[in-house]
Amino acid sequence: MEEKKDKKQKKIENRVVKIREKNIKELVKSIEEISKNMISQIRQGKSPVFKTLLRGKGNVFYDEKIGYFQLRERYNFRRFLNIAHARKFMQTTLVMEKAYEYLNEGKTAALREIYYDLKHTLPKSKENTFEEQRESDNVLTDLEHGLLTIREKLNVHADAKGSLYGDITMQDVKHNNDIFNAAKIGRGGWSIMSHVEPEEIKIKKINADYLLVVETGAMYERLVEENFPKKNRAILVGTGGQPSRGTRRLIHRIHYEHKLPVYVFTDGDPYGWYIYSVIKFGSMELAAHSYYLGVPDAKFVGMTMRDVEKYKLQNVTEKLKDTDIKRIKELMQYPWMQSKEWQAELKTALDKKIRIEQQALANKSLSFVAEEYLPKKIKAREFLP
């Protein structure tokens, strides 16, 4: 009997949360339903409840079939009539009301803005609604997980970062219907917005064979200067380090809406490998958002330890620091880094105690990366998985 219950429980616990992209109308309706439920709970003399996905590390798992992080379908219930929950419950309803307002008015707000927008002293008390931004960030995360969506769809966003270049035509339907081509606005390219939802930015047309994601700003500028995107029919995204959410979302959309393969080009070091990992598998913190942000088909084009040998770059490698070594050992343990190719790559780095930067290719010549390295590797499909 006990065992049977355990099995049933186990089955529920192993069920994956089903996420489907909701549009604005559906989100507005969801918020209305949650609110109506709360009101009817109050009328029945019950404590109103807010339900959101459990996000602790214990509920995150790497879904091998799809190839990215997921959350199990387990929930967290926040009750107003519970002294430990009351403040957070109050904050959640405030943020939910605000998101509802933004959605209806077609306004968007930064995380810092929604915090200040909502911060005030409760009447007849000395209690502030929020004391610091971390509080509003947290309940916003609860809300997006309660609604099975991402905050960008609730018109709330983090800061923007990243640039886009190449023969891709987009339309900003919320801004005079501007139509622009990211290969025709000078070498700087388009400054990727913090929110690039399909309701705002339409991807009209792409003339390219693949999307190349580049870690450093300097390499992005190098490839544009060398006319790499035109010569190789490539779209270029410069992440400027760890990609912002807006940049990840745009990469995801270009991949799924236009079937463009995604190749990632980073330094051959723990930071670069982690950037690749986040683009491809998603991240543990945002496991429920993999559906919106992950690109499990992405491939790693470089830098690799093999490049060091092949192109005789030993002289321009850098020595691993102790923190690098620790980080590599961690990476080797991750279930999503278990392919033999990645294990061999990381082991070589450990054995040789080296890391290699994108810019090290300049040691051959400035144009080497654009004229030889990338075109040859991509043509030969010399990728890490």
Added chain:
Amino acid sequence: MEEKKDKKQKKIENRVVKIREKNIKELVKSIEEISKNMISQIRQGKSPVFKTLLRGKGNVFYDEKIGYFQLRERYNFRRFLNIAHARKFMQTTLVMEKAYEYLNEGKTAALREIYYDLKHTLPKSKENTFEEQRESDNVLTDLEHGLLTIREKLNVHADAKGSLYGDITMQDVKHNNDIFNAAKIGRGGWSIMSHVEPEEIKIKKINADYLLVVETGAMYERLVEENFPKKNRAILVGTGGQPSRGTRRLIHRIHYEHKLPVYVFTDGDPYGWYIYSVIKFGSMELAAHSYYLGVPDAKFVGMTMRDVEKYKLQNVTEKLKDTDIKRIKELMQYPWMQSKEWQAELKTALDKKIRIEQQALANKSLSFVAEEYLPKKIKAREFLP
């Protein structure tokens, strides 16, 4: 006699270095002349010498007449036949040769690239030309100060950062002559390049009354979303924190080439004030570059301590940390912050122990900053100097 010599010496020491923008041809010629001189020194059996401006803090001063930092006309001589100078001399000639090559080929390179481009082991030795990027950065700085120019004019640049939005038409003459208007490429705007020299990016036309420089990415997005630039005939530059050199150079060019007043909008805190200070006065480290980067006429529009009172924002101020207090006391000592308005502003911050962020205005409403705060303050010319 001694006194007379002292006076003469004093006069020379107080002379300001005269900087004039040199074009590519002139720079190429300058490098050729320096090199020819070196060769003739060698032929005469003398030690070749490289001459560059003395950049130590002792040689920097705040030029009250112009309103930015300057360097005195004092030089540093690096001699090849001096064991303490030999390695740096070798590095300087390598970087100079490389810059010459970039200029002639019309190539540009990032700091990291020129480092890797030049790093190699000297024949018949175990000596590397460069061991770390700091070395090549340093001699590049020597070179730009030796040539009285900025590295961007030598086609070498730091990383890009910053966005541009508004009715400004530019032409990238090095890239298919792309002509684009930064108000017609969606809300993201133009990703400001690391190098925006007139030989590369032409500013064709501006339809605006002023340039507003904004510290945070979130505020930049807010103002674009509210259609502030169009309604107020403003050009918008988002610096994303401390502005990059490319962004400072673009602000400078828009101001001087198109006579646009520059208003700076940052948080009311030490970091924000420092951003303003750098845009207006330049920085001590780049004192010789004020001519290229500084905008002494820039004005500070906010956030101010007066705003806190006027708009009743007490509830959304943040408390000063000890490091903030220390920093404010330093700022109050700077000769360029001696106006009574700035002294009063900083004193109020110290007295009240508060700082105030741009996003705090969201406490009134999201659109408050665009509909009321900025238009009213700018119309009333309610600036700090």
